Amino acid sequence: MNDIYKTRKTLLLRIKDQHNDDAWSEFSQVYNRYLYAIIRRMNINADDADDIVQRIMLKLWKKLPEMTYDEQKSFRTYLRVVTKNEVLQFIDQRKRQMNRDQQTYDDGNDYLSAIRLPEIEQIAKNEWEIYLTNRAFDNLTEDYSEEAIEAFKMCLEGKEVSEVAKAFNLTEKAVYNLRFRMKERFGKEIAVLRRDLE
Template identity: 50%
Template sequence: MPELPKSQMRKTYSTRKTLIARIKDQYDEQAWQEFIEFYTRYIYSIIRQMRISEDDADEIHQKVMVKLWAKIPDLNTEEILRFRSYLATVTKNEVRQFIRSRTRRVERENKAYHDDSISYLQSIRLPEIDQIAEEEWRVHLTNLALKKVQTQFSRKAIEAFKLRIQGISYEEIAQRVGLTVGSVKKLTSRVKTSFYAEVEQLKQDLQ
C-alpha cells in the first residue's frame, strides 16, 4: 500500500470529518486512498482478531471495503458520533454474512461430520466484536503515533524508546544502542513526550 507524503499526514488527521465527506464521492480516488491508508489496517485487524483465517479475512476485508464504497455516499455522517464504531458495525455484519453463507455451504455439502468446518465457524468471536474493535483501535492509534514520531527522531532514539517500553533497563539500552545512560534517559523522555502527545492528538482527530 503506498504511503501518503508526510507533509499530508497531519492535514489528513486534522480533517477527518472532511475526509469522510469527501469519500461520499465514490470517484474521489485521492480521498479513498487516504481512507484506506488510515482505516484498512484497523478493519483487517478486527477481522483477524475474531479468529478468522487469513484467507477468509482477506475475502471479508474486500467485501467490507466494497460495502463501504457503496454505503458511504448515502450515509448521514453527522448522525454518527464515532465513525470507527460504524466501521466496526459494517465489519461485524459482513462477518455474520460470511458465517451464514459458509454454514449453508457446509450443510449443503454434508461436510459437518467429515472435517472441522463447523468447529471453525463456531470459534469465531462474533459476540466480542465491540471489545475487539476497542482494543484494535488503541493498537491502531499507537501504530500511527509511532509512525509519526519516527520521522522526528533519530534511529537510535526510536530504538531506545522501543526497548524502554519493553521494560529494558537504561543501562542495557545504552549498551545495545551505543549511547551513554544519560543520553538514553534524555532521548527516551523526549520520544515518550512526543509519542503520547501524538496519541492524544490522534484521539481528537480520528475518534
C-alpha cells in the first residue's frame, strides 16, 4: 500500500511539525481533493473554491500543531466544521466587499445566494464516500488491470454477468470469479481507508 495511506494518527502527529514538508505534502494529497469537492458542491466557482481550500490548509497549518489527538473524535468532522466556517467567512467578506464597491451587486448577490450551507453535512458525507471509492479504485490498480477494474465497475452498476462477459470477451465464470475477488478486496480497501483517514 502507498505511503500516502499512513494512519491518520501518524500523519496528524507528523504534521504537528509545521516545517515537515513531506508530512504536509502527504496531508494535502490526502485531503485537498475532498475539501475542493465539498466546496464546489456548495455552488462556489472553481477559482473561489481553490482560494477557500488554500485558506483552510493555512488555517490547519496554524491550528493542527497545537491540537491534541483524540481517537474518539472524527478528524473528518473537524474538517467539515472548518470548511463550513471558511465558506461562511468567504460569503461575509464577499458581501462586505460588494457593499463597499456597490458594483454588480445583484449579479454577485445571486452567486452568493446560490451557495448552499445547510446541506454541508450531507454534501461532505456524499463527497467522502465518492472520495473513498475513488481512492480504493486507485489502490486496486496496483494488482488489477484497467480492464478488470472496468468489468468490476460494470458489475457494481448492476450489469448482468453475461453483458460484462460479452463486453470484455470473458467467460461468465471468469466474471463471477473476478467480481468475487475484487468485491472482497474493494471492501478491504474501503475499510482500511476509513480506518486511516476518518
